[in-house]
Amino acid sequence: MPTPLSPLLMIPGPVEVSPAVLAAAAVPPPGHTAPRLIEAFGASLGMMRQIWQADAASQPFILAGSGTLAMEVAAANLIEPGERALVLNTGFFSERMMAILRRAGAEVIEVGAPVGEAPGMDEVRDALRRGSPCKALFATHVDTSTGVRVDPEPLCHLARAAGVLAVFDGVCATAGERFAMAAWDADLYFTGSQKAIGLPPGLALMVAGERALAARESRRAAPPPLYLDWHSWLPIHRAYEERKPSYFATPATTLVMALESGLGEILEAGIEARVAAHARTAAALRAAWRTLGLRTVPQSEAVTANTLSVLLFPECIDASLLPKIAARGVTVAGGLHPAVKATSFRVGHMGYTVTRPDYLRRTVEAVAGALQDAGAAVDVEEAVKALDT
Numbered sequence: 508m509p510t511p512l513s514p515l516l517m518i519p520g521p522v523e524v525s526p527a528v529l530a531a532a533a534v535p536p537p538g539h540t541a542p543r544l545i546e547a548f549g550a551s552l553g554m555m556r557q558i559w560q561a562d563a564a565s566q567p568f569i570l571a572g573s574g575t576l577a578m579e580v581a582a583a584n585l586i587e588p589g590e591r592a593l594v595l596n597t598g599f600f601s602e603r604m605m606a607i608l609r610r611a612g613a614e615v616i617e618v619g620a621p622v623g624e625a626p627g628m629d630e631v632r633d634a635l636r637r638g639s640p641c642k643a644l645f646a647t648h649v650d651t652s653t654g655v656r657v658d659p660e661p662l663c664h665l666a667r668a669a670g671v672l673a674v675f676d677g678v679c680a681t682a683g684e685r686f687a688m689a690a691w692d693a694d695l696y697f698t699g700s701q702k703a704i705g706l707p708p709g710l711a712l713m714v715a716g717e718r719a720l721a722a723r724e725s726r727r728a729a730p731p732p733l734y735l736d737w738h739s740w741l742p743i744h745r746a747y748e749e750r751k752p753s754y755f756a757t758p759a760t761t762l763v764m765a766l767e768s769g770l771g772e773i774l775e776a777g778i779e780a781r782v783a784a785h786a787r788t789a790a791a792l793r794a795a796w797r798t799l800g801l802r803t804v805p806q807s808e809a810v811t812a813n814t815l816s817v818l819l820f821p822e823c824i825d826a827s828l829l830p831k832i833a834a835r836g837v838t839v840a841g842g843l844h845p846a847v848k849a850t851s852f853r854v855g856h857m858g859y860t861v862t863r864p865d866y867l868r869r870t871v872e873a874v875a876g877a878l879q880d881a882g883a884a885v886d887v888e889e890a891v892k893a894l895d896t
């Protein structure tokens with residue numbers, strides 16, 4: 508619970524965490540073979556399958572590291588030097604994925620779109636058909652620099668039809684946007700703990716399907732770096748799920764305790780209800796932003812994420828708005844994508860926050876009040892009222 512001294516953290520990760528998650532992390536660090544830690548690790552793996560909506564044959568992994576580690580793990584296990592990887596470019600984090608894939612030796616095929624839009628399915632289909640076969644298709648479910656969301660379901664269909672792996676960066680999406688790993692037959696979906704999962708930063712979380720695991724098995728090139736290699740981690744994760752002690756490299760035991768609590772909270776109402784709460788929150792905030800005359804970087808509602816708002820500054824207002832918002836007790840983030848870095852700001856609304864209408868009200872009040880401070884003619888009351896319509 509933020510105190511008056513700690514501003515409400517409304518950036519697109521890290522996010523405010525629930526009292527239960529805080530309490531779970533506020534224990535002396537357990538050893539990696541402590542019975543309580545083994546139970547938390549094993550239970551979290553099972554809960555990840557439920558939240559990812561993955562089947563029993565899929566393998567969840569919990570690694571100490573940030574979301575970028577999960578991106579590295581994806582490239583290192585799935586791509587051999589010289590293989591082709593198709594990447595949908597919807598912003599800064601798609602570009603990072605391309606950089607990581609190139610370092611892994613991939614030939615990257617990029618399918619782009621204007622900033623604020625997502626590539627069309629026909630373009631993706633055409634790109635998959637052109638030239639020699641691709642090994643995998645990579646897409647950023649929600650790109651945090653543009654607020655653009657892609658629809659993974661048709662991308663999975665295209666990938667299946669072309670015989671390529673379907674890999675999704677869910678760092679700004681998992682548990683906040685619809686994703687049905689088994690039903691859509693996706694191959695790998697990964698995230699970081701500090702976003703819609705609702706934890707402090709520090710865990711890279713991913714679920715690999717059978718085809719992705721088989722791709723690592725049939726690798727002919729040199730094995731991936733030891734820490735990134737699924738082979739290093741598989742026996743440990745299997746042991747934890749059988750509630751047996753194990754060791755490869757020290758897990759972030761404190762965060763695993765918090766993870767068990769956070770995933771449990773999500774599953775109390777169920778993943779569908781949690782995603783629906785993100786959708787309701789995003790719709791309420793869009794209504795509030797409209798009354799304030801704020802336009803979004805995403806160009807249509809179909810590609811607008813539920814987990815964050817990427818908003819354009821109104822005319823004659825610039826990034827000096829952010830300290831004015833902070834002075835009103837709410838921290839939001841600046842622009843990130845180079846094309847809108849100076850002209851946009853970002854508000855995260857994911858995880859525990861979507862269960863706290865008071866946080867949303869404070870955020871809208873702070874943004875509206877700061878706009879007034881900056882000289883804009885806006886109605887704070889009207890903006891707050893729009894949250895309920």
Ligand code: PMP
Nearest residue numbers: 573574575600649651678679699
């Ligand atoms: N992908 C996306 C979509 C992200 O939003 C982020 C982080 N903002 C990352 C990858 C990288 O994650 P991290 O900062 O935890 O390494």
